[in-house]
Amino acid sequence: SQQGEEDPQALSIQEGENATMNCSYKTSINNLQWYRQNSGRGLVHLILIRSNEREKHSGRLRVTLDTSKKSSSLLITASRAADTASYFCATDSYSGAGSYQLTFGKGTKLSVIP
Amino acid sequence: NAGVMQNPRHLVRRRGQEARLRCSPMKGHSHVYWYRQLPEEGLKFMVYLQKENIIDESGMPKERFSAEFPKEGPSILRIQQVVRGDSAAYFCASSPLGDPTNQPQHFGDGTRLSIL
Numbered sequence: 001s002q003q004g005e006e007d008p009q010a011l012s013i014q015e016g017e018n019a020t021m022n023c024s025y026k027t028s029i030n031n032l033q034w035y036r037q038n039s040g041r042g043l044v045h046l047i048l049i050r051s052n053e054r055e056k057h058s059g060r061l062r063v064t065l066d067t068s069k070k071s072s073s074l075l076i077t078a079s080r081a082a083d084t085a086s087y088f089c090a091t092d093s094y095s096g097a098g099s100y101q102l103t104f105g106k107g108t109k110l111s112v113i114p
Numbered sequence: 115n116a117g118v119m120q121n122p123r124h125l126v127r128r129r130g131q132e133a134r135l136r137c138s139p140m141k142g143h144s145h146v147y148w149y150r151q152l153p154e155e156g157l158k159f160m161v162y163l164q165k166e167n168i169i170d171e172s173g174m175p176k177e178r179f180s181a182e183f184p185k186e187g188p189s190i191l192r193i194q195q196v197v198r199g200d201s202a203a204y205f206c207a208s209s210p211l212g213d214p215t216n217q218p219q220h221f222g223d224g225t226r227l228s229i230l
Contacts, residue, residue, distance in 0.1 A: 030215055030216065031215075031216055033218060035221075040223075041223050041224075042118070042120075042205055042207075042221035042222050042223045042224055043157070043205070043207075043219075043221040044221070045218035045219065045220065045221075048216065048218055050216060088156055088157070090156075090157075092215070092216075095159075095170055095172055096172075099162050099169050099170040099214070100214065100215050101159045101162070101170065101172075101173070102147075102157075102159060102219065103159065104149075104156030104157045104158070105156050106154070106155055106156045107156055
């Protein structure tokens with residue numbers, strides 16, 4: 001089953017509005033990461049939050065992590081049309097096979113309407 | 115500084131043929147990861163390699179799939195006797211030399227494999 005599950009699956013907002021995406025996971029983690037994927041392209045790393053951190057900012061991005069609820073949120077403020085993309089959370093946890101693995105959710109498809 | 119380079123971008127194969135996907139990590143990166151993505155899905159981990167070593171192949175099917183990262187040259191993901199279900203986008207990622215934990219991964223633009 002999915003380790004990270006994003007919610008909502010799709011989100012459509014007007015330019016200038018804020019976008020909030022949520023991620024829930026099941027097992028203990030080392031860190032949680034958010035990535036963006038434009039159509040037909042690879043993933044671009046946005047932000048990494050460690051398991052002992054609660055909140056992190058990067059430009060217009062704000063990420064929170066609640067390990068007691070096994071959930072994270074990504075907030076994009078003052079959205080722009082260029083923010084249109086799919087956003088994935090990925091949990092980094094020990095695989096039991098010799099390494100830490102990233103496990104991705106199915107993503108939130110964000111559309112920002114100009 | 116060039117990013118992660120994958121080639122080819124698109125690959126078409128007939129059932130039963132072999133597919134070879136190549137990945138050159140970012141300069142200075144020694145950890146390579148391969149993922150598979152089906153349409154409308156997230157990425158699924160396949161294998162993690164360092165130079166000349168497979169560290170974790172727990173996500174890779176036991177049959178028909180193999181991966182290598184030789185001392186010289188790119189990492190190769192090889193799929194033998196391809197079937198329709200192998201159609202997907204395959205992504206490679208790399209991370210810097212040293213402890214890979216708490217390091218972001220840098221992704222290539224993927225190879226889209228289509229099986230006829």
